[in-house]
Amino acid sequence: MATFLFCFAVLYASMSTLQVLSSNPDPVRDFCVADLDYPQLNEYPCKPYANVTIDDFVFSGLLTPADPSLGPSGTSVTPAFVETFPGLHTQGFAFARLDFVEGGLIPPHTHPRASEFVYITRGRLYAGFIDTANRAFARVYSKGEVMIFPRGLIHWQLNVGEGPASAFAVLNSEKPGFQTIAPSMFGSGVAEEVLQKAFRLDEQACRRVCSHR
Known part of the structure; x- marks a missing residue:
């Protein structure tokens, strides 16, 4: 639990830097909790103020991982995006929990609308990204280390340790995209x-x- 709380303290502290480079516009009100019952194209209206509660600003889904052995690459990604965490709406970021079986891989992908900050809480990951000059920046990261993947660049994470691995990610967009x-x-x-x-x-x-x- 202490590791979990420290992880989120690190992620939260990073927000002041990430928000400056956020791909989402600055909010014009204190908050706009997404009203998931009335989606409008790629957007959500604000939930009526009188209906907003503290539960809209708390998400417990990252405490328990999905089973990574069920995924085709031996990984599971548990998202805390606006669709599951309505209080994130208009705040300019999203979270995810990453879990890997031994040898599990999150394959090369991009987030076209966000940079990604990852904090490793268990195991060892070989991870990195490739820039537009086709240069690879990659190495093995261990528990307690942090990595950043610049917005839109191809990146990946591979569990190279003995046993499972876990990490937490924060992205500076509530809709970072995944390709x-x-x-x-x-x-x-x-x-x-x-x-x-x-x-x-x-x-x-x-x-x-x-x-x-």
Whole structure:
């Protein structure tokens, strides 16, 4: 519990820096708790003030992880986004709990609308990102260390320790977006000729992977 509380203290302290670079506009009122019963396109109206309670500003879902062994890559991501934590609405950030079985991987992906701050609470992760000059910044991180993934850049986390690993993430957008690289290209309807040339695959190799979903 002490580790959990310290983790959130670190994440909360980071908000003053992250908010400066937030991809969301500054709020114009004290708060705007999302009224999840009335979504409007990609937005939510504010819950009537008289109906707002302290429970709108508290989320306990990160205490208990989902089972990472059930995921295809041996990982589970437990989000605290506006859809599950309405009090986050208009505040410019979101949280997630990351859990890994031994060897579990969160594959290369991007968050087009947010930077990501990750604090490791258990185990060892090989993690990093690739910049627009195609330079990789990566190493093994251990319990107690913090990493930052700049907005929009490809990044990943792989459990390289013995046993499970866990981390907590905060993103400076309530809707950071999530796009995994491989499924975005392979099995998405992109012409095989494009995939062959882009990834330097021969026809036989492309038949094995180009239609993968």
